Amino acid sequence: MMFKQEVVASPSTQTPTSIRRFSPALILGFMPAFRHRDSGEVRLCRGADGQLANQHLFDALPAYWIAERDEDGCSIALVAAVEAxxxxxxxxxxxxxxxxxxxDS
Structure with missing residues (x-):
């Protein structure tokens, strides 16, 4: 699958069966993202300036993924179909x- 920074798709999710402790090195390469469960669309987290973020931010998500905004128009809640x-x-x-x-083994 070709990786695109703006939008990526994940056709399936895996449900692991065993509990394991993992090394902090495991998290290398993980990029904060949100997925819309209905469409499978995945969006990488970006700041208000469009730069990739190192934390979960709502700033660059599509308007239809947002359930609620505060009085300043900032996103404060996502629709139920969106997961972090x-x-x-x-x-x-x-x-x-x-x-x-x-x-991987």
């Missing part, structure tokens, strides 16, 4: 996947 996670290599990792990683 991380993009690594060629797949989306849900937060629960980090607790139960299905690592």
């Amino acid at each position: 996670g991380y993009w690594r290599s060629d797949g989306f990792w849900r937060l629960i996947d980090l607790l139960h990683p299905n690592l």
Whole structure:
């Protein structure tokens, strides 16, 4: 699959079966992202300036992914179909996947 910084797609999610502790080195290469479960569309997190972010930010998400904004127009809640996670290599990792990683052998 070709990686695009703006939008990436993940056709499936894996549900790991065992609980493991992982080294901090495992998180290298993980990029904060959000996925819309209905469409499978994944967006990397970006700051208001458009630069890739190192944390989960709502700034550059499509308007239809936003459920609520504050009085200043800043996004404060996402629609239920959007989940936080991380993009690594060629797949989306849900937060629960980090607790139960299905690592390459």
